[in-house]
Amino acid sequence: MPVIDADCHVVESERTWSYMEGADAKYRPVRLKAEGNPGLRRGDERWLIDGRMVMQNSDGGLLTSQESREFISVDARLEHMDELGVDVQILYPSMFLRPMTENPAAERAIYTSYNRWLADIWEKGQGRLRWAVPLPTLSIPEAIQEMEWAKDHGAVAVFMRGYEAGDRHLGDSYFFPLYEAAEALNLPICAHAGNASFTMERFMAGAGGLNFFKSPVIDGFFSIVRAKVPTQFPKLRFGFVETSSQWVPWALHSMGRADPSITQGDGGVLRAGDDLLRDSRIYVACQTNDDIPYVLKYVGPDNLVIGSDYGHQDTASEIAALRHLSELEGMNETIVNKILDANPTALYGL
Numbered sequence: 001m002p003v004i005d006a007d008c009h010v011v012e013s014e015r016t017w018s019y020m021e022g023a024d025a026k027y028r029p030v031r032l033k034a035e036g037n038p039g040l041r042r043g044d045e046r047w048l049i050d051g052r053m054v055m056q057n058s059d060g061g062l063l064t065s066q067e068s069r070e071f072i073s074v075d076a077r078l079e080h081m082d083e084l085g086v087d088v089q090i091l092y093p094s095m096f097l098r099p100m101t102e103n104p105a106a107e108r109a110i111y112t113s114y115n116r117w118l119a120d121i122w123e124k125g126q127g128r129l130r131w132a133v134p135l136p137t138l139s140i141p142e143a144i145q146e147m148e149w150a151k152d153h154g155a156v157a158v159f160m161r162g163y164e165a166g167d168r169h170l171g172d173s174y175f176f177p178l179y180e181a182a183e184a185l186n187l188p189i190c191a192h193a194g195n196a197s198f199t200m201e202r203f204m205a206g207a208g209g210l211n212f213f214k215s216p217v218i219d220g221f222f223s224i225v226r227a228k229v230p231t232q233f234p235k236l237r238f239g240f241v242e243t244s245s246q247w248v249p250w251a252l253h254s255m256g257r258a259d260p261s262i263t264q265g266d267g268g269v270l271r272a273g274d275d276l277l278r279d280s281r282i283y284v285a286c287q288t289n290d291d292i293p294y295v296l297k298y299v300g301p302d303n304l305v306i307g308s309d310y311g312h313q314d315t316a317s318e319i320a321a322l323r324h325l326s327e328l329e330g331m332n333e334t335i336v337n338k339i340l341d342a343n344p345t346a347l348y349g350l
Contacts, residue, residue, distance in 0.1 A: 001337055003322055004344040005081075007192070007241050007285055007307020008089040010121070010131075011069040012047075012114070019116040024109035029054075029095075049110070050101040063319045069311040071117075074124040081128065085323055089310065090348060091118065091131040092159055092241070097194035097213060099201050102166065104138040108146075111136050115150055122154030130348065132159035132190050137178070138166070144181045151185045156348040157239065158187050161194035162216020170220040171227030179233050186349050188237035188283075191220040217243045221251060221282075230280035237281040239347050242309060245286035249298040252276060277303040283347040286339070288321050293330035301335050305344045 017028045030048040046053045067076040081089060093114065101107050111134050118131045133150035135143035135158060147158060158178075160170065168174055170191060182189055193213045195201070200212065217240055224230070224238060277284070277299050286292055286304045295304070308321045318324070326336045344350070 001341050002087040002345075003085055003340050004088045004090070004305075004348075004350070005084075005086045005308050005310065005322055006090050006239075006305035006344045006347070007309055008091055009069070009094050009309065009311035010071060010091050010118070011094050011311050013070045013072075015070070015072075016117045017110070017113050019113040020109055024113070027103075027106040027109040028113075029110065047095065050103055050106045052101070054095060054098055054100065064311055071121050074121060074129070078126065078128060084308075084320065086308075088128050088130060088350065090156065090307070090344070091121070091129060092192055093132075093134055094311065096134050096159070097161065097192070099196050099198045102138075102198065104136065104142075107138050108136040108142055112146065115146065115153075115155075118155075119150070119153035125154075130154055130156040130350070132157035132192070133187075134159045135178070137164050137175070137196075140174070140177050143178055147178070147181060147185065147187065151187060155187065156350065157190040158182050160189055160191050160220075161196045162191060162213075162218070162220045163195050163197040163200065165196065167197045167199050169223040171223030171225075171229055173227075176229075176232070179229065179236055183233045183236040186235075188239055188281075188347055188349070190239035190241055190347075191217045193217055193242035214243045217241075218247050218251065222255070225255065225276070225280070230282070235281075237283065237347055237349075239283045239285070239305070241285045241307065243285070244290050245284045245292070245295045245299065245304060246290045248277075248284055248295055252298055275300070283343060288318060288324050288328060292328060296335070301338050302343060302346075304339050305347055306339050 014031060020028045027050060032046040032048060032053070046055050064080065065076060067073040068080050071077060100110060115133055122129055122131060131154060133147060133155040135146055137143050163169060165174065179189065195212050195216045221240055230236065230238070283303050283305050284299065285307050286295065287306070292304070306321055306325060308319050310319060322340060325331065325339060
């Protein structure tokens with residue numbers, strides 16, 4: 001049985017931006033290293049991007065080597081995957097979990113360079129390194145063009161944050177042309193812990209990661225369901241990643257009470273019950289500290305995946321999470337196999 005890590009990270013380096021040439025070169029991020037800078041700590045570097053300082057997360061070498069997490073050596077990453085018993089990793093960015101720029105030209109240049117870097121990693125990855133593509137959503141036509149390119153170069157998902165293209169929620173009709181194109185390309189929309197809203201960044205300064213990174217993804221779930229995006233795009237899949245799965249029972253209860261129409265199963269209306277995720281092709285990444293047997297009562301066995309958050313060190317990080325899953329109380333072999341293989345295979349179209 002293949003073992004698929006549904007949420008891993010690359011940690012960007014100067015190499016990531018080496019694809020920026022010509023007019024794009026002026027937007028190249030500049031790294032502010034921690035060494036010798038008392039304001040920064042190891043594993044917590046900043047980058048200067050379009051006149052703003054942006055923090056970049058990594059585990060600082062606690063659990064992974066620089067060669068592996070920054071893909072200085074693809075072989076080093078593959079060897080570490082072998083040690084962890086992982087066959088396939090789905091790669092998400094590190095720096096893009098935060099707002100980047102309000103300049104469409106800068107956004108396009110930065111994301112395009114990142115995506116060429118990921119494509120090169122995929123080409124060397126022996127089919128084991130697939131990735132979620134960030135898109136320049138400040139321009140939907142350019143985002144669709146970039147998504148089409150990425151599909152041909154190893155991407156298996158579209159990376160989005162809880163708020164995207166500034167302050168837009170994921171159920172905003174602004175994104176519908178993007179969703180239509182993703183559906184045609186068989187690429188899921190994966191809302192990863194993160195936030196593209198500068199407004200919320202200013203408002204929530206010092207409020208902590210839960211408010212800024214995690215809650216917007218849950219808001220994204222509500223907005224997609226309430227806008228009935230799954231019924232408008234009946235083949236499009238959705239992932240909600242790095243927010244644990246413990247919130248799902250509460251979300252289903254809340255929606256069912258606030259809007260009884262959601263509980264009706266006819267007329268193309270979604271039902272806020274244990275079949276909502278199944279019928280809506282929604283997958284949620286769980287963690288080993290979730291009460292997974294309880295969550296399964298609401299989610300069912302076919303819509304949970306799990307990730308290690310490889311390359312990071314935060315509340316969602318557990319480098320051996322996939323190995324520990326089978327050791328949890330109340331888990332049986334059938335459910336474990338679905339979470340490690342069948343479900344991520346379905347989500348990412350592997």
